[in-house]
Amino acid sequence: MAHLDAAHNLAFHLLRERADAQDAVQDAYVRAYRAFAQLQGEDIKPWLLTIVRNVCYRRLQERRRMSNVISLDETLSTRAGAASIEAECTANTPSPEQNAIRASDATVLTQALAALPPAFREVIVLRELEELSYREVADIVGAPIGTVMSRLSRARAELRALMMKLLAQDNNNAM
């Protein structure tokens, strides 16, 4: 099935919950199938991912309505470690030793990614994991290309800062 991994990847990172992500992808494919006539001369991958994203955001809104706690712009994940991170840590100036991020530390990476707000997480996923162009990302998230560029820039800075904070915590715990 076309782009199923890409669709699932985006849904999983937005919803952070396996069963929910699968339901969302199925929902999106059914919508895509019914709406196929609307697709004209476009590349199918961005089109499909737009539908996946819309379905996921509706689910996030639904969740928020049900739980009445979490805002879309706030951290969604409550996983250990990630939850304790505050957004203000971008302001920290890294020491040179901290600069050397251990890229192989996959746990820290996924925790940090999960701690980003969905609007940041999605541009990272679409650009870094799905390798879409800024134009395509802009079409999917429905924002001007300049907005995508600055959002990506802030998302990367925040992701890096979160990773350094998590790594520093790891080091402290180890000592």
Added chain:
Amino acid sequence: MQCDRVQELLGAYGDGELSGDERRSMSTHLESCKACGDILADYGRIGRALKRHGRVCAPPVLAARIGAALDQIESELPSAVLQPARRFALAGRVFDMRGFARRAASLAAACFIGALAAWNFVDAAGQSDRMERDVLNAHMRSLLQESPVQVASNDKHNVQPWFAGRTDFAPAVKDLAEDGFPLVGGRLDYVADRRVGVVVYKRGLHMINVFMWPSPSSADSAPRIVTRKGYNLLSWSRSGVSYWAASDLNSEEMRTLSRLL
């Protein structure tokens, strides 16, 4: 350029999305500023780690689940208007046991093509409408499937032999890369209850499905174009072979392809 501004643009710089001027001033700054260079290196490391560890692929069961859901939709599709024609068509088939068996066999074979391989029954509007719909359905299915082809190769010497033994009629496969229609590959599909070979070509980002089957009794006919749901369908007959091409490509380029085939 100030470090603040440079750091805002580092990601876009790494992504190759900056204009020439910006790129040059960034390069100049990065040659002399270690702090900004270190951040750029971190972004690179994070990007590579994300690609390695961050992608969460679909579990195998999901494709099957979605396939079943789409089959369900297909079965809901025929409107009330279609119902009598559908029953009529089915009744006709029951009387013709051989035809019925053939249909059952092709249905079984269709499962092999994929969960999406279901198509609408004949309606009363006639053969041509039905062809259009079957070709269009097959084209749309091919776009939704993992790959539009079962044999992927831009070399006709790989694609042509693949059809041998799989269809009673091997469609002609051409090398049209120099004419701007590179070969993508081939697959089997179903049009009007028969198994047909499909040769897939590309034009830029546009995929073109070309369906071919023998029709010895058809006189040669000039290409005729119809637009359905935003797709162009071009059909013609030549030397006892019926051709249908489906794509979102514009009609002029579709006609160009028909002349080359």
